Amino acid sequence: MINIAVLGYGTVGSGVVEVINTNHDSINKKAGEEINIKYVLDLRDFPGDPVQEKIVHDFETVINDPEIKIIVEVLGGIEPAYSFVKRALESGRSVCTSNKELVAKHGVELLEIARSKDINFLFEASCGGGIPIIRPLNSSLTADEIDEITGILNGTTNYIMTKMSADGSDFDEVLKDAQEKGYAERNPEADVEGYDACRKIAILSSLAFGRFVDYEDVYTEGITKITADDIKYAKKMGTSIKLLATSKKVGDGFYAMVSPVMIDGSNPLFSVNGVFNAIFVHGNVLGDAMFYGSGAGKLPTASAVVADVVDAAKHLNRNIMMNWSSKKLELMDISQVEERFFVRMKGSVAADGQKVKELFGDAAFVEVDDLEGEFAFVTGVMTEAAYQEKAQHADGIISMIRARF
């Protein structure tokens, strides 16, 4: 029997308890031993809940019990999660976490402690919820050099973008609806400003490229400026606008960014809708692959955490090597990244098309019937710097969205 402790009895924590109870027999069979939840750490009591007898309020109870071999951290946030996880690893316990902030900020140090103690620090649930992506990156795509990861990594924003596209409604309206349905937090900043996706792409990139990507270096732009009018253009063009988190190798350099991007039907991410997430990976020999599933939610996230517990149980005193060194990956400045740009402009193609061509070179124009006094165009491929330079000399630009098709 392997005794574990769960830190935090919130949404994910109660999901972990539920998954271990529901699939008890098959989980024990796959772990090779019985997994027993001995403690659940929470400040609150849960009278009437079957877990009540396991509730403890003091981390010292957990850390001082030599029977505890694996600790599940699902508190979220940096503190006290970081202090608890660090002490757990230093004391020789493997840790499984869903905490993307913790992994993005302290992953390098925590992985190093796990390695030195021959135990494991696992975080499948930190990116893409229930979608298996950390373990495939780490142990399946080992024959490849990964040169691109692009993900729809945040269910809240993907729900909002999908709903805006389906209903033709504006951002604020859909956000309100999402908050009422529980798909968005009361304080939605981390989701809609792209901060959540930023941490996730930093984690995935660190694993894929084998060097530490600091999330603070990742250019990040949210979806708050996307309007119903932008969606009208996208529909006219047969495209859709998604919040994409991308990291990519270009020559000897790497860049990483989170921003709204217009994509078309040839992109496998095009039809990833609602709260679903998906992660596109390109390997130099594998080619294109994509992993799709529920990026959040109590049970899918708990499924990923418990899969880590099973792996930790199978490797109790054996470190699962992670391809993530402490050496920092210096990212290219975003100004050198090449994209196409979808640009809305005041005027009309007839009156202003020629000027646009002179300034931006070859451009594909589009007009939407019920949007008067404006038009749009998609530029050829150019660097962000080149676009910004040209845009300074253009009159009447309303907005710009990056375009990849």
Added chain:
Amino acid sequence: MINIAVLGYGTVGSGVVEVINTNHDSINKKAGEEINIKYVLDLRDFPGDPVQEKIVHDFETVINDPEIKIIVEVLGGIEPAYSFVKRALESGRSVCTSNKELVAKHGVELLEIARSKDINFLFEASCGGGIPIIRPLNSSLTADEIDEITGILNGTTNYIMTKMSADGSDFDEVLKDAQEKGYAERNPEADVEGYDACRKIAILSSLAFGRFVDYEDVYTEGITKITADDIKYAKKMGTSIKLLATSKKVGDGFYAMVSPVMIDGSNPLFSVNGVFNAIFVHGNVLGDAMFYGSGAGKLPTASAVVADVVDAAKHLNRNIMMNWSSKKLELMDISQVEERFFVRMKGSVAADGQKVKELFGDAAFVEVDDLEGEFAFVTGVMTEAAYQEKAQHADGIISMIRARF
């Protein structure tokens, strides 16, 4: 240094050599040791090819060299692959194979030998080419009880169905085009009759359900009877027809089948086109997940084989537990499986709709302008047996395709 031998220098074998050469440094880093190809077994010589000096013609050279720790089998077919692999495992060498026929037919026995010797028999490339699916099923989805796997598991047939849909052409015409482009074999039977997909779904089901699924028990129907007229109806309805391989838990029973199925845009497999493959998995806590990528081709398949070599190198004397017992899973008779059915019939909705309703119950009708003298309908959910019974009493049925939407 870990010495390996590659059995077979055909498409996949030469891909394995190419991948190991191309990504030498990163592969060695992930394996923790240098992977060295010492022998390539082939009946032919390859004068001028850098591999020539490693070519041997006699398996005895390989099996009698104690330096060889891992053997890659990419010969395909049952013999001599089976004899070679069995001897390799019995002599304590781990084996990595892309050979679906071998795994579907002898997987149980070969896994058992590997377990008894504390080595590994790995076959990531046998299903879905480069798509990581075997390892995720085995080591990522461990918190779940899998209750459904549905895959587009054959690139040739998916290419044909996609092309038929895009061009409105008939099966024979598209098959000829696919053969000319090298997407279909001269003898296309294994692909177009569904035999290839049948072996793959048997392998995936054995892993997902933890018991041996005999491919000979899987109901299998190919795409040879699908016509351009069927596609016209599908387009009218906003659906597409795909060759799906499915295994599913229903109550306490399981069924498995390969057949053309009509699906709509709400199915994540709907937009999997061309030679791409995808595997949809439903877990009782995870919910929906999908794995997408190149299902065949030299380098993607080799990528999966080499990932197995890396895993075998990391676990040289330690068996990676597979959730695949020798206990056979008895499948439900197909007659008890419930589906909806798309049925084409002579006549017209006006003249024959009422009769159809009396016989089949609630039905959704569809007519296509340029198909005169016929109409079609989609039944409600009923067992295959119920459908067959009703169909016997119906006059003028032209064809039937299962429908899931």
